[in-house]
Amino acid sequence: MLVTICQSIVRQARRHPLHVGLNVAGLALGIGVFLTLALLVRYEYRYNAGLPDVDRLVRVDEHWTLPGSAPSETGDTSFRALPFLREDFPEIEDAVRLTGTDLRTERAGIFSTYVSYLTDPSFFRVFKVKLLHGSPDDALSKPDGLVLSQGAALRLFGTTDVLARTVTVNRNGTKTVHTVSGVLATPEGPGFLSNVDMLAPIPAQEAQTRACYRYWGSSCGEIYLKLRRPGDLAAMNARLRDFVVRRAAGPGDDQASLGAHPDKIYALSLVPLREARFHDLTVEDVDDGVDRNVVDSIGLIGVLALGLACANAVNLATARSAFRAREVAIRKTLGAARHGLFAQFMGEALLIAAIAGLSGLAFCEVMTPIMASLTGEAIGVQYGFVLAMLPLVVLVTGLASGCHPAAVLSAYHPATILAAARTPSGGRGAARLRSALVLAQFAIAVTIVICTLVIDRQTAFMRDADRGYVRSGLLIGQEIPSRDAGLQRRMFDTLRAVPGVAAITIGQLQPRPNSEWRSTYSYTGPTGKSDVQLLFDRVGPGYLATYRPRILAGRWFDTAHGQDDAPADGALGNDGGRVNVVINARAAAKFGFASPGDAVGKVLQKGGMQAAVVGVIDDLRFGSPRAPVYPEIIYFGTLSKTPFDNPIPAVRFQGVTESEMARRLNRAWAGILPDIASDFQSADARTDAFYKGDERRGHVFTLGAAAAMLIACLGLYSLAAFAAVRRTHEIGIRKTMGATGRQIVVLLLRDLLRPVMLSCLVACPVAWIAMRSWLSGFDQRIALDPVYFLLAVAGALLVAVLTVLGQTLRVARAEPARALRAD
Known part of the structure; x- marks a missing residue:
């Protein structure tokens, strides 16, 4: 069977190279886009997930409900809360404070800046981050200790073997000498600690004098807790209101307290670190939050690209099925069973999907670095993940793209096929299916294009919007x-x-x-x-x-x-x-x-x-x-x-x-x-x-829109190719009766573009609902102008016309006598 399948595919590639090439190219593009976007979505969902015991790690957030202001949440929390949290909540196994700071080194008057934090010796007990060199127990135990990332060690010394070397660090003009006590190993997976260059202990004097360590309502960093059990989170959140009332209440004029009723303006909550990536979108004093809906939409684009590729393969297969009808009839006459033919055609679809899968993997390897540069995220091809997914993707793609064509081809009746003057078209049901697939393809593509236009315009608007002051100069x-x-x-x-x-x-x-x-x-x-x-x-x-x-x-x-x-x-x-x-x-x-x-x-x-x-x-x-x-x-x-x-x-x-x-x-x-x-x-x-994240993800939508439109055009091309074969006799008769070439072109374009126009009618309200929801997250936003919808519709129609124009002109220019003689 495998030999027969391979021979059949080789024979088709020789006889109809364009058909086979379009089929493989469409599937490869869909698989490549799916794998590339799956890597991006996986990166976002795995943010912080690589930290040991991440299910027990939480961040303490502050909530403010102040007079005349909208409620707000901030990732920075008063460090005064930490000792009281330790006393009142036995569920806490350990805790750590983390405050961002500017640690720089200077050489010949040139400053080098590092992403740096001041923290407690408990840092390594809470996060269990591995060290390439040094001991986690003593890395931050001394006041002059300094932990470097591998990148920082290489920048400073050209090697990672730097324990006990000294570094003169400049912090806001104050120079201190630190001894390197550890070198961080490369983190497992993305997370908020991935970009850390330096860790230094919190100075004892600062902890005693700085307001954010002594007063409620004054904050300069984040508090992270390690709970004893993941299930403790809900119980602690339920008791935090009473904790605030008990610990933050006071006369209000002593600076340390928040007044007699602190719970009216102030609250605390625990945010699971695994969920912080999406939670932090609207949280102040954090800068790595992303919109879960946007990430899910990117993943949906990948799934839709794969679905469009499968629909395109179905269209191509059914459009060219007429060329294999006589082959099926002859083989059935010689004794072939329907289930055997079905298995062969399914095998062909699976083999083509496998070839497309390998091409899609190559496409993914090319696109992933481009995607990383567009999004600014450290995304790479994770071969364990990709190679585990690829067989499943190939199987699903092969089944989705092969089932219907295999069922149609294997169902042909020999007597009907051999007695007919023309090859079958699959009937009205098959014609409706092909039109429906093209309609769905363009509806998805136009929706993505409209969303891309709106996102691009909104990000540009945010950059250029009036901010109340003159920015130029x-x-x-x-x-x-x-x-x-x-x-x-x-x-x-x-x-x-x-x-x-x-x-x-x-x-x-x-x-x-x-x-x-x-x-x-x-x-x-x-x-x-x-x-x-x-x-x-x-x-x-x-x-x-x-x-x-x-x-x-x-x-x-x-x-x-x-x-x-x-x-x-x-x-x-x-x-x-x-x-x-x-x-x-x-x-x-x-x-x-x-x-x-x-x-x-x-x-x-x-x-x-x-x-x-x-x-x-x-x-x-x-x-x-x-x-x-x-x-x-x-x-x-x-x-x-x-x-x-x-x-x-x-x-x-x-x-x-x-x-x-x-x-x-x-x-x-x-x-x-x-x-x-x-x-x-x-x-x-x-x-x-403020703008970089939306702009970068807008680039992803642009790539997705281009891929979706390209795949949709391949589906429309297949429909045009099928129409060119099926309507040859009709066109010959019309021309014999006096129809002009222009009338024929208009007739064919009208029929071929009908599903495209219907798809635009479907896409516009879907895109309007989606973009209205997305824009509601901005205080400054554009109006959903009909221009964006008209541009997308006009662009889709133009691309569709250009896609089918060649086939249409070729059929319209055919000589009537030759068309009537065609079989």
């Missing part, structure tokens, strides 16, 4: 890590003197993926008292000329007004008094003002301080486009009166390129703070993380 530096007013003035004056600087300012907020200090203000109006949590910013002179925010009502700060210059941050609200402020449009709306102008002149209260609103500006979007803009209050200060708390310089430049301006500013910075790395960047560069 703007460079933003890093925090000046000092409250020394003299140093801040020298830095300000030095940067202002750099050639090309048109305006300069300092502030405490900047475009970046981080939350900042917030505080509650109240306003008593005609409808009663309104309490609103406001994001705090303190800005210096030149802010209006540098960021160029739009003033909606009132005025901006002016040094001529004495009450514009606010006291130092620590004095705000403590000594009473009155100070002028500017708020954003979102804050004005939250306080209940009908328009920005209504807010001007009103006085907000915070403790004993009165904040008089002198102006309202348009919202400045410094954060994620998925999250709403936070209500904001802005104070003004001058360095001549009070220092800022770690201010961030921003510069507007002109007459020079961005790269040259950044180089000049970095050089000027080094003249004042040579031990602190400087990296002036554009606002777009600082917020790139």
